Amino acid sequence: MDEFIDFLQWPAMLVTLTAAYLIGSKRAERRVFGFCTFILSNVLWIVWGIHDEAWALIALQTALMVTNIRGIFKNEST
Structure with a gap:
């Protein structure tokens, strides 16, 4: 299990980069998905x-x- 948790930093990094890319979108739906992706990366980093x-x-x-x-919430109101 320790090896899996040690490896987790790499998927966490890739999810974080993907989220950052999505946040830069002009489409609100993609930005919201980017924020959700960032939340997944937050969880992965917290576990690690x-x-x-x-x-x-x-x-x-x-x-x-x-x-x-x-x-x-800010994106949903615009």
Whole structure:
């Protein structure tokens, strides 16, 4: 299981990059999907951070998740 968690940082990085690409879209639907993708990356980073006891990373990802949730609501209102 430890090897799987160690490997998790690579999919987390790819999901984060994909989300960043989607956020740059002119279409609101894609931006919302980008924020949802960012939330998935936040969860992946938190899981990895718990395993490695990276408490600052966990705090950062939690705060970023809140901003991503806010981004979803801000996009739906435009």
